[in-house]
Amino acid sequence: MTGADCASRFSVIIVNYNGGNMLAACLRSVLKEGVPAGKIVVVDNGSHDDSLILAEQEAPGIRLIGNTCNAGFARAVNQGLDLASGDFVLLLNNDAQLEANSLCAFAEVFDQIPALLIAGGQLYYPDGRPQNAIAAIPSLAGELLPKFLLKWLKPRQLCGKSQAIGPTAVESVIGACLAVRCAGLVHLGKLDEDYFFFLEETEWCQRARRLGYQVYHVPAAHAAHAQGQTANRFRSAARIEFQRSKLTFFRKTQGQLAYLIVSVILPIKALVNAVSNSLGCIVTLCLRRRQRAQALGYWRVVLWHSLGRPKDWGLPDKCPRLTDR
Numbered sequence: 462m463t464g465a466d467c468a469s470r471f472s473v474i475i476v477n478y479n480g481g482n483m484l485a486a487c488l489r490s491v492l493k494e495g496v497p498a499g500k501i502v503v504v505d506n507g508s509h510d511d512s513l514i515l516a517e518q519e520a521p522g523i524r525l526i527g528n529t530c531n532a533g534f535a536r537a538v539n540q541g542l543d544l545a546s547g548d549f550v551l552l553l554n555n556d557a558q559l560e561a562n563s564l565c566a567f568a569e570v571f572d573q574i575p576a577l578l579i580a581g582g583q584l585y586y587p588d589g590r591p592q593n594a595i596a597a598i599p600s601l602a603g604e605l606l607p608k609f610l611l612k613w614l615k616p617r618q619l620c621g622k623s624q625a626i627g628p629t630a631v632e633s634v635i636g637a638c639l640a641v642r643c644a645g646l647v648h649l650g651k652l653d654e655d656y657f658f659f660l661e662e663t664e665w666c667q668r669a670r671r672l673g674y675q676v677y678h679v680p681a682a683h684a685a686h687a688q689g690q691t692a693n694r695f696r697s698a699a700r701i702e703f704q705r706s707k708l709t710f711f712r713k714t715q716g717q718l719a720y721l722i723v724s725v726i727l728p729i730k731a732l733v734n735a736v737s738n739s740l741g742c743i744v745t746l747c748l749r750r751r752q753r754a755q756a757l758g759y760w761r762v763v764l765w766h767s768l769g770r771p772k773d774w775g776l777p778d779k780c781p782r783l784t785d786r
Contacts, residue, residue, distance in 0.1 A: 467565040468495030470548040471640075474541035476534055477516075478506040478778075480555035483687065485519045490558035498522035502544050504537040506530070507778050530780040534636075535652035535661040542651055547643060552662075554637040556687035557584070566681035567640045570628045578645040578674035579666055581634025582682030592686055595631045595678050598667050599660070599710055601719045604726050631678045632670070636662030638684035648672055655713065658699070658776055659706040667714065695776055697758035701765050702775045704731070728766035735759035 473491050477484050484503070491501055503516050504526045513525060526540050538552060549571060553559060563582055571577055584592040597603065639662055641649075649669055652661045666676045704727050712720040738756035747753050765774050773779070 464562065464565060465495045467568045469497070470568055471496055471551050471564055472500045472502065472545035472547050472549075473551045473553055474502045474504065474538055474545065475553050475555050476504050476506065476537040476541070477508060477512050477555045478531060479508045479510045480512050481510045481515060484512050484555045485515045486558055487553060487555050488516060488520045488523070490560070491553065492520055494559055494561070494564055496564070499524065500545075500547065502526065502541040504528070504541045506532050506537055528780070531776065531778040532780050533654070533657035535656050536654045536780075538661075539651040539654065542646070545643065549640050549642055552636055552639045552641070553684065554686065557637050557684045558686075559638070560683035560685065563638075563682040563684065566679055570677060570679050571640070571642055574628070574675060574677065576673070576675045577677055578642050578649060578669045579634065579676045580628075580640045580679045580682070581631075581636075581677075582638040582640075582684050583678070583680045584635060584637055584684055584686040584688070587685050587687060592635075592688055594635050596633045596635060596663060598632045598663065599707060599715075601711075601715065601722060604723055625678060625680055627680065629678050629680075630675055633663045633666035633676060634678055637686050637688070638682065640679075640682075645669075645674060649674070653713070655709050656706050657779070658702045660703075660710050661706070664710060664714065696754065697761040698774070698776050700758055700762050704762060704765075705770065705775060708770075728763065731759055731762040731766060735763050 473496050475484065475487055475491075480487075488501065488503075492498065498520045499522055501520060501523045502525075503513075503523055505513055506528050507530045513527060516523060516525065524544055526537075526544075528537065528540075532540075542550065549567065551559075551564070551567070567580055567582070570580060581594055584594045586592055649665070649672065653664055656664065669676055707727065708720065708724060711723045735756065738752060738759055742749070742752050742756045745752060765771065
């Protein structure tokens with residue numbers, strides 16, 4: 462297949478929140494791969510910047526969905542799925558740029574493996590260093606045991622930077638550059654909107670595998686990824702969202718006992734991190750800005766747990782119905 466043939470089989474969904482120039486660069490990379498503008502869906506989660514203007518200027522004819530508030534990643538992707546068409550849908554972060562021939566790499570693996578439902582590409586930092594592209598499914602052992610022991614027991618599952626040369630079956634993939642077979646969505650269903658930010662694609666991968674489908678990492682599909690630009694602007698809020706998503710994951714997929722255990726473990730870990738970072742800050746006279754921010758961020762997480770995990774804490778501008786859960 463030519464690049465144009467591959468691109469014609471894909472729709473692309475990009476979720477945006479104040480992405481600005483990152484979004485414009487992302488769109489350029491998708492258009493360069495040959496995806497028609499009419500098959501690119503940008504779902505904007507209530508941006509306050511000029512994201513939508515830049516998007517229309519960069520790619521006239523794209524399909525825009527403008528939410529008036531931050532609906533979260535899962536709900537925004539699901540809105541995009543309603544407009545998607547073709548054999549496959551690519552979810553691409555607004556801070557990622559698709560690299561040449563990546564869509565053909567995805568399409569080739571999908572065509573070779575009929576049971577393949579979700580595939581993730583290889584992610585790189587802008588300077589070329591590899592990023593984590595695969596992830597293990599969260600487990601109670603993962604919360605209870607130290608990381609060095611887990612990596613010794615399960616080196617393949619816990620090595621986020623895959624060394625594979627060819628397509629490899631994995632537990633789950635990172636959602637920054639993730640392709641899904643449209644025909645399988647009838648059985649898989651959409652993303653679970655109980656996850657606002659983090660772990661929604663992890664649960665999707667777990668669900669796919671439980672249904673008998675396969676999840677693969679595809680090293681030949683590349684994307685440069687600035688990694689977490691939205692979350693990095695709100696570090697302590699993002700930590701809260703991650704812990705909220707982890708609690709949601711255990712509650713919905715691992716059973717009540719596992720959920721209760723993790724509910725106790727997470728605040729203890731947050732407290733340990735808060736104290737250790739505070740002591741480190743004191744030793745250095747709090748001269749390091751990053752260390753100060755980390756200490757304050759962890760104390761905020763501790764406070765969130767202590768106050769009963771308020772629903773309105775976390776990333777900003779949430780849609781009202783989401784803070785009522």
